[in-house]
Amino acid sequence: MSETITLKDHAILVLPFTPFLLHSPAPLLAIISNTLTSGATKSFTIVFTTPPLPSTSTSRFSNSEPEPSSSSSSSSSQAITAELQDHVQLYSHIRSSPQEYFTQFQLFLGKVYAALASAQWRAERVVMDTEVHFDGESGDWEEKLFRGEKGDDYQVIMLEGVESSLSANIASLLSSLPNPTLPSPSLPPVQPYQPPPPRPPHPIVALGGTFDHLHAAHKLLLHLAYVLTGEKLIVGLMADRLLGSKTHAELVQSLEERLEGVQRFLSRLGGRVKATQGFDDDDTNATPAGETLDTDTRPFIAAGEIQDALGPTGYDPNIQALVVSRETYSGGIYVNKIRKEKNLEELELYVVDVIADKEGLELGEEREEGKLKELKMGSTGIRTWLKEKENGKE
Numbered sequence: 001m002s003e004t005i006t007l008k009d010h011a012i013l014v015l016p017f018t019p020f021l022l023h024s025p026a027p028l029l030a031i032i033s034n035t036l037t038s039g040a041t042k043s044f045t046i047v048f049t050t051p052p053l054p055s056t057s058t059s060r061f062s063n064s065e066p067e068p069s070s071s072s073s074s075s076s077s078q079a080i081t082a083e084l085q086d087h088v089q090l091y092s093h094i095r096s097s098p099q100e101y102f103t104q105f106q107l108f109l110g111k112v113y114a115a116l117a118s119a120q121w122r123a124e125r126v127v128m129d130t131e132v133h134f135d136g137e138s139g140d141w142e143e144k145l146f147r148g149e150k151g152d153d154y155q156v157i158m159l160e161g162v163e164s165s166l167s168a169n170i171a172s173l174l175s176s177l178p179n180p181t182l183p184s185p186s187l188p189p190v191q192p193y194q195p196p197p198p199r200p201p202h203p204i205v206a207l208g209g210t211f212d213h214l215h216a217a218h219k220l221l222l223h224l225a226y227v228l229t230g231e232k233l234i235v236g237l238m239a240d241r242l243l244g245s246k247t248h249a250e251l252v253q254s255l256e257e258r259l260e261g262v263q264r265f266l267s268r269l270g271g272r273v274k275a276t277q278g279f280d281d282d283d284t285n286a287t288p289a290g291e292t293l294d295t296d297t298r299p300f301i302a303a304g305e306i307q308d309a310l311g312p313t314g315y316d317p318n319i320q321a322l323v324v325s326r327e328t329y330s331g332g333i334y335v336n337k338i339r340k341e342k343n344l345e346e347l348e349l350y351v352v353d354v355i356a357d358k359e360g361l362e363l364g365e366e367r368e369e370g371k372l373k374e375l376k377m378g379s380t381g382i383r384t385w386l387k388e389k390e391n392g393k394e
Helices: 019-023 026-039 074-079 090-096 098-122 141-146 168-174 216-227 255-269 326-341 366-376 380-390
Strands: 008-016 040-049 129-134 154-159 202-209 229-238 272-274 300-306 321-325 348-352
Touching (some): 008 026, 026 040, 026 098, 090 098, 129 216, 129 255, 141 168, 141 255, 202 216, 216 229, 216 321, 216 348, 326 348
Parallel strands (some): 008 040, 008 154, 040 129, 272 300, 321 348
């Protein structure tokens, strides 16, 4: 039975995560948008959890997958069909074989973050802290859920039946919160599922950007890069001196603020943050003193300042992959051109579709879609919004 949702500072929404929904998250997007609008003003966190099979639970949610509506790689198809032996979180399989799942997972996560950003725009909560996590992630779950600010004005909102899917540690952290429930959308019956054979992630992955006012598109790119990483993720942040020509440059966050936002987010995903302010030839290949990659399987996070568009990708021979958005794909091509000239191995490029299509977002009008694109494709829209608020413009 559904209950009334009251507006609080912070809300946590718990949703099912199955192979069917990985392929087609549409049944959840309106729930995400509406719950953000009615449930929270300061932070909104989604937790996806995989339900057990009916033999071990009366779960109402599905682990089945429909026939694909469009062609996709055979590896992607294999990754979303056929038998899950025990109650294993789907996200754990994605982490074990990220290259197999990448295409479908980036589309899924992109649509979820796009729904969040769209709702933020409509509710005039553009700088609201929104985040997506998955049962099965490593890291500190109290930090993921509460960002170090656990207080009284939190609520956890669940679809009917999903509470039995949560891991015990997450359920315990949420047990004391008000917990209104929502009716579940109609989903296909639960089916067995067979993940693909494990295919290890790339040892070292890189991405770069400004990362000003960390928002949905940034978190999408960072999460996907993290999933692809086995040992170390290198994140290059543009130096302050390179950002003077940005629109409303006076509102661009300092390197220290931008770096902290990136490091804290990747730490919440489970990464081990290496304190890095800048890069040199030796720095990107170093392991923090007292630690080795053998004692802890969580990836290191090496985030720091870069003085040009290349950063470590211009000289580090140990990087294997680079994550870019569709709009910055040409930059990835340029990186490989420079590497080839230096007799370095070219990087495998992973392209993220930061903006979901209009149909997927179910946006009301072209004007709203344009505003959302401006917000999501960079931080210019956020700075413009802040400037208008500062000037008292509606």
